[in-house]
Amino acid sequence: MRFLLFFLSACLPLAAAEPELREHSLSDAKASVQLPAGWESKAEAPEEEGVSVYHLGKPADAGGAEVAPMTLSVTTKVPERTEQKPSEYAAALLDIPLDDGSSAPVEKVALCGLPSLRAEYDFEGGAGKMRAVSVAIPNDRTGTLYFFAWQAPLDEPLEVESLREKVIASLKIDPEF
Secondary structure (H helix, E strand, C coil), X not given: XXXXXXXXXXXXXXXXXXXXXXXXXXXXXXXXXXXXXXXXXXECCCCCCCEEEEEEECCCCCCCCCCCCEEEEEECCHHHHHCCCHHHHHHHHCCCXXXXXXXXXXXXXXXCCEEEEEEEEEEEECCEXXXXXXXXXXXXXXXXXXXXXXXXXXXXXXXXXXXXXXXXXXXXXXXXX
């Protein structure tokens, strides 16, 4: 019984530390995503019609550690732009050659009710050892591709990586867009 009380008291602070996620509209992409308190969504000015780019993350505090942001790009009319279905284009984007000549392993996942792809690999960057993660959510029926990407130091706290995974999992899209 004492062990159970100790275990519960040890877990309560962990649950309390879990940040609350709030819905953020990504209106140009007809989508929404949940972000932790203190994070923001900044939309880039569109460089071309039908391409929306959002930077999601926590701004650097004065003197605090910067959290590497993630980027969500949403491209419509992929077949007209690339002569490929969004799923084919996504596979081509994730066919990333590594330094050793191999390709980054691509994992099949399901997000937003669509078959999706994920690639993750480590590399040496200007800031040391880094990890890159890309997640592609193609909608072949509508011709739209949602593409998450981020790069962060390998020694980044697991809590931050966990938050990014929750942000990705929270994406809601208009299935007709």
